[in-house]
Amino acid sequence: MLYRKPAFADVEAIYDLVNNYAHDGVMLARSRNTLYETLRDMIVAEGNGRILGVGGLHITWDRLAEIRTMAVQPETVRQGIGAEIVKRLIEEARILGVDKVFTLTYKPGFFQTLGFEIITKEELPHKVWKDCIDCPKFPNCDETAMIKTL
Numbered sequence: 001m002l003y004r005k006p007a008f009a010d011v012e013a014i015y016d017l018v019n020n021y022a023h024d025g026v027m028l029a030r031s032r033n034t035l036y037e038t039l040r041d042m043i044v045a046e047g048n049g050r051i052l053g054v055g056g057l058h059i060t061w062d063r064l065a066e067i068r069t070m071a072v073q074p075e076t077v078r079q080g081i082g083a084e085i086v087k088r089l090i091e092e093a094r095i096l097g098v099d100k101v102f103t104l105t106y107k108p109g110f111f112q113t114l115g116f117e118i119i120t121k122e123e124l125p126h127k128v129w130k131d132c133i134d135c136p137k138f139p140n141c142d143e144t145a146m147i148k149t150l
């Protein structure tokens with residue numbers, strides 16, 4: 001398995017991976033526009049020349065960043081790929097001097113195994129909600145907010 005930063009040629013594979021899950025309602029959809037704009041946030045896992053997983057680290061505020069766009073191909077879940085992507089994103093966060101990493105997730109169990117704790121959404125700064133106004137579910141967010149102090 002190769003873990004690396006994505007390139008332009010990976011965008012369509014990331015788009016399909018994320019939006020196939022979004023179609024089933026298990027994660028939020030991402031437009032190509034968002035994927036291009038946040039391409040440098042992401043890490044992908046590649047196996048046999050195929051994108052098997054993706055995740056992103058998005059800086060939101062002073063020493064605060066979000067883990068987002070976590071997705072692993074259905075046939076390769078539960079093999080440690082998601083955990084490895086999160087570990088690498090957290091390493092990037094440490095290098096940047098991030099103190100706290102949060103996530104808004106439908107899979108709290110996955111993030112719990114990685115040391116994230118559940119918090120109330122009100123504990124996150126208002127800035128975090130800037131991206132949420134484009135979400136079809138806004139303002140009725142049903143994701144769980146979780147945070148990890150580095």
Ligand SMILES: CC(C)(COP(=O)(O)OP(=O)(O)OC[C@H]1O[C@@H](n2cnc3c(N)ncnc32)[C@H](O)[C@@H]1OP(=O)(O)O)[C@@H](O)C(=O)NCCC(=O)NCCS
Pocket residue numbers: 021026027070071072073076077078079080081082083084104105106107108109110111113
């Ligand atoms: C959630 C997801 C990214 C996890 O990636 P993954 O590669 O399957 O996870 P890993 O194999 O690295 O699992 C790491 C740990 O989390 C646990 N875990 C993984 N998925 C879990 C889940 N859905 N619920 C509870 N625990 C979970 C595993 O048991 C594992 O712990 P272990 O090492 O003690 O066995 C992946 O399952 C996925 O893409 N799911 C569909 C899309 C999605 O839900 N994305 C997240 C939206 S918020």
